[in-house]
Amino acid sequence: MMLPSQFKEENSKNIRIYHYVEELVGSYKEFMNKNSGEDEIPLSYLPFLLRIRFSNNTTQKDLTKLFNVSKGYTARLLKNxxxxxxxxxxxxxxxxREKIVNLTDKGMKKTNEIIKKVDQWEDMVTSSLSDTExxxxxxxLFDVVVEADKI
Structure with missing residues (x-):
């Protein structure tokens, strides 16, 4: 991945958070695409599967609202x-009228594989930082996400 020319340390305070997030998402997608096997699920499915993993008794309706997609898209994805x-x-x-969505043991195993790759990417992009940093x-980031949720 090639960073835009504006990404210079002396300019770091003038770069918008949005641009940092955009570059991180791009890096994550590139890493996941390079490190996925033939049997890997599409990258666009990962957030759904991981959200199910880390949510208690989430519903099909919750997922539709959270990801701002159609009911039909969510139903097809969950059927898959x-x-x-x-x-x-x-x-x-x-x-x-609601359906509660839960992972099976096979789903737990699949999400464990995904999480291992996510952790690998995270370790790589934070390798120049100390544990404290x-x-x-x-x-x-938590504080920023909490504030963003209030908008």
Whole structure:
């Protein structure tokens, strides 16, 4: 990946957060594409599968809203995950119109593989930082994400 010419240390304070995020996302996508096997799921599916992994009793409706996609897209994606044996969809006992989505053991194994790659990328992009700097960076990013959620 080639950084735009504006990315110089003396200019670092003038670069918008958006541009940093854009470059990080690009780096992540490039890494994941280079390090995926033939049987790997499309990169666009990863956020859904990981969100299911780290959410308790998330619903199909929650995923549609969170990722701002159509109900049909979410249903097709989840059907694909079901066909792969990665998830189950069960009726919500409190609301029979909702489906609760959970990972299967096979889905846990798949997300473990994905997380290993994500951790590998994260270790690479933070390799010049100390453990303390990585902790500070994560805290600052957390604070920014919390504020962004209020918008």
């Amino acid at each position: 995950f079901e066909d792969c044996g990665w998830i189950t969809r069960e009726e919500n006992p409190d609301n029979h 990585v902790m500070i960076l994560k805290k600052l």
